[in-house]
Amino acid sequence: MGPLIPQEIITGQWDFVIALLIGGAFGFILEASGFSSSRNIAGVFYGYNFVVLRVFFTAMIVAMVGLLYFSYFGWIDLDLVFVLPTYLNSMLFGGFLMGLGFVIGGFCPGTSYTAVAIGKIDGIVFATGFLIGVFLFAEGFPFYEDFYTANDLGNITIGEMFGISNEWIAFLFVVVAIVAFYVTWLIEKRVRKNMTEYKFE
Amino acid sequence: MDTKIVKKQQPKYINPYFGGILLGLLLLAAFFIAGRGLSASGAVKLLVVTVVDKVAPAHAEGNAYYSKFIPADGSSPLYNWLIFGAIGTFFGGMLSGAIFGRLKKLRVEHSPKISARTRLIAAGAGGILFGIGSQFGRGCSSGAALSGTASLSFGGLIVMALMFGIGYVFAWFFRKLWI
Amino acid sequence: MKEELFISGRNIPNVDPYLNIWHWQIPIYLYLGGLAAGIMFFAGYFTIMRKEKDMETTVKWAPFLVPGALVVGLFALFLDLKHQLYFWRLYTTIRLESPMSWGAWTLMLVTPLSFIWVASYMKELFPKWDWKFNILNKAEALAIKYRKSMAWAMMLLAVVLGVYTGILLSAFNARPLWNTSVLGILFLTSGLSTGLAASMWMSKSKYERKVLSRLDLIMIGIELFLIIHMLMGFLAASEVQIEAAHLFLGGEFTVVFWVFVIILGLVFPATLEVLELKGFHIPVWIPALLILIGGLVFRFVMVEAGQITRFLY
Numbered sequence: 001m002g003p004l005i006p007q008e009i010i011t012g013q014w015d016f017v018i019a020l021l022i023g024g025a026f027g028f029i030l031e032a033s034g035f036s037s038s039r040n041i042a043g044v045f046y047g048y049n050f051v052v053l054r055v056f057f058t059a060m061i062v063a064m065v066g067l068l069y070f071s072y073f074g075w076i077d078l079d080l081v082f083v084l085p086t087y088l089n090s091m092l093f094g095g096f097l098m099g100l101g102f103v104i105g106g107f108c109p110g111t112s113y114t115a116v117a118i119g120k121i122d123g124i125v126f127a128t129g130f131l132i133g134v135f136l137f138a139e140g141f142p143f144y145e146d147f148y149t150a151n152d153l154g155n156i157t158i159g160e161m162f163g164i165s166n167e168w169i170a171f172l173f174v175v176v177a178i179v180a181f182y183v184t185w186l187i188e189k190r191v192r193k194n195m196t197e198y199k200f201e
Numbered sequence: 202m203d204t205k206i207v208k209k210q211q212p213k214y215i216n217p218y219f220g221g222i223l224l225g226l227l228l229l230a231a232f233f234i235a236g237r238g239l240s241a242s243g244a245v246k247l248l249v250v251t252v253v254d255k256v257a258p259a260h261a262e263g264n265a266y267y268s269k270f271i272p273a274d275g276s277s278p279l280y281n282w283l284i285f286g287a288i289g290t291f292f293g294g295m296l297s298g299a300i301f302g303r304l305k306k307l308r309v310e311h312s313p314k315i316s317a318r319t320r321l322i323a324a325g326a327g328g329i330l331f332g333i334g335s336q337f338g339r340g341c342s343s344g345a346a347l348s349g350t351a352s353l354s355f356g357g358l359i360v361m362a363l364m365f366g367i368g369y370v371f372a373w374f375f376r377k378l379w380i
Numbered sequence: 381m382k383e384e385l386f387i388s389g390r391n392i393p394n395v396d397p398y399l400n401i402w403h404w405q406i407p408i409y410l411y412l413g414g415l416a417a418g419i420m421f422f423a424g425y426f427t428i429m430r431k432e433k434d435m436e437t438t439v440k441w442a443p444f445l446v447p448g449a450l451v452v453g454l455f456a457l458f459l460d461l462k463h464q465l466y467f468w469r470l471y472t473t474i475r476l477e478s479p480m481s482w483g484a485w486t487l488m489l490v491t492p493l494s495f496i497w498v499a500s501y502m503k504e505l506f507p508k509w510d511w512k513f514n515i516l517n518k519a520e521a522l523a524i525k526y527r528k529s530m531a532w533a534m535m536l537l538a539v540v541l542g543v544y545t546g547i548l549l550s551a552f553n554a555r556p557l558w559n560t561s562v563l564g565i566l567f568l569t570s571g572l573s574t575g576l577a578a579s580m581w582m583s584k585s586k587y588e589r590k591v592l593s594r595l596d597l598i599m600i601g602i603e604l605f606l607i608i609h610m611l612m613g614f615l616a617a618s619e620v621q622i623e624a625a626h627l628f629l630g631g632e633f634t635v636v637f638w639v640f641v642i643i644l645g646l647v648f649p650a651t652l653e654v655l656e657l658k659g660f661h662i663p664v665w666i667p668a669l670l671i672l673i674g675g676l677v678f679r680f681v682m683v684e685a686g687q688i689t690r691f692l693y
Contacts, residue, residue: 003236010234012630017638018234019282023289024296025227026239026343031297033220034212037310038324042379044365045372051217056347058221063228063238063351070233082237084339084349086356091345094338095363097330103368103375105327108342109335110241112328113287114294121309125321126328130242133332134249141266148337157353166353195380200310201212201303285639292648299655299662306663 002076031114038106038115038122039200045103047191048198050184057177064170086161088151105129213301228351235282238348242341244287245332246270250278312379323378338364399555399687405460407679410545411574412453413487414567414675416446417542418575420494422595424535427527437583438592440501445578446494454487479551483544490537493530500524542568549686556617557624557682557689562610567679569606573599574675577649581668589664593653596671600650607642624689633685641681645674 005015034040034051043049070076102108107115107126115123141148159166192198214220231238250270254261261267270278298304311320335341338360340349346364349357394400419442426435461467471488475481500523502509511517523530546567549558576596583589614625628637649667656662 002233004234006236013632013634014630015235015282016280016285016635017643019285020289020639020643022227022231022234022239023286023291024293025289026224026286027290027293027295028297029220029224029227029293030290031294031303032215032301033217033224034214036294036298036303037212039310039312039379045368046376046380048380051214054217055221055224056342058218059224059228060347060351062222062225063232063348064353066225066229067232067352070229076233080236081232081352083352084345084354084356086354086359087339088359090337091339091356091359092363094334094336095360096367097334098338098341098360099334099364099367100371101327101329101331101334102342102364103327103371104378105324105331106379107324107327108241108331109245110239110290110341110343113241113290114297117291117294118298118303119305119307121307122311122320122324126324126331127245129325129328130332130335131245131249131328133329133334134242134246134336135253135332136329137333137336138246138249138253138264138266141264145265153355156355158350158355158358159353161355169353199212199214280635285635288639288644292644295666296648296651299652299660302661304662 001074002070003080006080007077026110027114027117030111031118034199035111036114036118036120036123037200038120038126041108041111042103042106043198047184047187048195049200050188053180053184057180061170061174061177064173068167068170083155083157085155086153087149088153090148090150093147101133212303224347225351228348231348232352237282238344238351239286240283240340240344240348241287241290242332242335242344243281243283246336247278247281247284254278314380315378319378323375396690396692398690402460402683402687404680405456407676407683409453409457409460410548410567410683411676411679412449412456413545414542414571414679415574415578415672416449416453416490416494416571417538417545417568418572419443419446419449419578420490420497420534420575421538421542421572422575422579422592423497424531424533424538427531428535434585435588435591436585437588438579440505441582442575442579443494443498443501447491447498450487450491450494454491479544479547482540483548486537486540486544490534490541493534493537496523497530497534500527500530539568542571545571549682552686554691555686555689556620556691557614557627557686560610560613562606562613563682566603566606566610569599569603570675570678573603574672577668577671581665583664590657593656593667597650597653597657600646600671604642604646620689620691624685627685627688633681636677637681641674641678644670645677646671649674 004010005018010018030036033055034049035055040049041052044052067076067078067081071078098108105126107123109127109130112123112126112130116127153161157166158164158169162169228238247270250261250267253264253267254271261271272278272280295304309317309320311317331341335345338345339356340346340360342361342364345357346361347357350361351357419438422435423439423443426432426439432439458464458467470481470484473481474485500520503520511520543564546564549555549567550560550563553559573596576592576599580589580592580596583592611625611628614621627633649670652662652667652670656664656667
């Protein structure tokens with residue numbers, strides 16, 4: 001039955017209107033959970049506010065399990081769902097840079113839009129920096145074009161990579177998530193003992 | 202829980218687990234309707250492509266990266282799911298800020314231990330790094346890490362693991378910015 | 381890809397099969413006309429209701445935008461004319477069956493009226509203002525004396541102006557998208573809503589903003605109602621109208637229309653205004669700006685989409 005747009009069940013330009021609505025809900029949920037404040041986000045690295053981990057992990061396991069359930073019921077055709085392709089070298093490097101950017105800037109692009117929307121100048125600066133970064137990358141692209149596409153493993157899933165079925169991977173994720181929630185709860189309690197303010201606007 | 206009385210009123214946020222469930226359901230809906238997850242970095246990439254194409258079309262055509270995103274039929278690269286998703290994210294955030302009372306005048310949010318200027322420089326530097334990194338990583342935290350891992354992509358898992366792993370490794374060096 | 385083979389001789393450039401003669405000048409003019417009509421209507425209304433003291437911005441400050449808007453709009457219209465040196469001929473005849481004649485004469489009356497209205501308040505807002513000629517001082521006194529009549533005239537002429545911008549399009553019975561009588565009222569409502577948004581943005585008093593934003597919510601509600609019924613009317617009419625409606629329901633104008641006109645231009649600002657009335661603090665420029673932009677985009681979309689629709693094959 002799904003996904004609807006790739007199968008032309010919803011046609012025409014309606015998909016952009018839907019994109020707006022989905023984006024709207026996305027921005028709303030992010031902002032309402034506290035992601036519009038860089039100090040909340042950076043809390044995951046220093047232990048005083050694990051909102052990033054909680055929201056991210058929960059969303060990930062809900063979506064993962066949901067997708068598998070939908071596929072099991074025949075409601076969605078997983079072959080038509082876009083799976084991010086894996087370019088090993090490029091992604092390792094990209095993840096490295098993004099990690100640095102995350103801990104220095106305290107935002108990621110989606111959350112920076114919500115920060116801009118509520119009037120945070122550091123969000124605007126981050127978004128501008130992001131724009132410049134993309135521009136710099138594109139300008140220098142000819143130099144590392146080969147590196148960019150090196151080691152293309154295709155659109156493989158985690159299961160295919162390690163030879164375990166997708167359902168087991170999802171189960172593993174849920175277990176890891178629950179453990180992580182518990183551990184971070186303990187860490188947070190300990191770190192917050194010495195702080196007066198750990199939830200920021 | 203916390204019995205210390207903070208002078209300011211605690212900001213109103215929804216329960217993070219609840220927010221995570223909502224986000225997960227939204228992601229599921231996005232997959233169901235459009236066959237793809239959410240992503241914020243793609244919109245900026247398309248914006249850069251459009252601007253460069255407007256200003257220096259020949260250069261854009263020649264560059265292997267830009268030319269991939271310029272549609273052949275002459276329509277604007279901005280005519281894309283990602284752009285409208287980003288516009289929606291902006292206004293959705295605005296609505297939430299309005300409801301929870303965070304829609305205030307322009308301000309720089311920074312730790313009291315550093316100046317606003319330091320924070321802005323850090324935000325800019327972080328932004329640039331993230332911009333370059335997101336293109337290498339084929340997505341940002343919402344696109345690659347969240348949606349990618351939810352669709353069980355191996356690349357998504359790598360990006361997410363590295364993003365947070367490297368963040369933890371370097372967190373100690375940048376602790377002055379935050380705590 | 382859509383291929384059309386012309387076998388008949390019907391291939392007049394810019395007219396058949398797609399009309400392609402009205403460009404940016406017309407939507408700009410329609411928009412500014414509607415905005416001016418909106419501001420003038422409420423300036424007149426609150427004067428008649430003797431609420432000038434409470435609604436100062438609407439009655440005194442906002443009308444300052446009107447002369448400028450009308451002049452710019454008329455200039456845009458002038459730019460669009462083919463035989464520009466003969467524009468004065470419009471004013472040598474009154475043709476009751478022609479919307480353009482109605483519009484020309486209404487504007488002829490409304491523009492000086494708006495100048496006089498603004499001039500009559502000049503001394504109140506700029507205490508050092510001096511007309512320098514005695515006759516102007518006498519004229520000002522006359523204007524102030526007859527403010528109520530001017531207010532009535534402004535209100536009625538503003539309604540005519542607002543409706544005429546829509547009737548101008550709906551008089552084109554060869555363009556199925558335009559040939560609906562809803563367009564007159566729809567453009568009037570849209571104009572009133574943009575006028576309210578402009579006054580709301582300029583206002584400094586909380587009470588005034590509350591009143592204006594309540595009125596604006598009603599206007600937006602009516603506008604949404606009219607748009608929905610316009611589309612429903614199209615879908616229930618003949619084949620050409622159904623095709624015209626499909627331009628907005630999956631066709632090439634779907635995104636611009638639904639995203640920028642309906643969601644960002646009407647529904648989202650209305651939500652923000654409701655939140656503001658319920659006590660949440662919203663900076664007033666956000667809904668106001670969105671409504672103003674939405675109105676402009678709406679005019680552009682209607683003019684462009686209308687020229688694509690046609691009755692033939």
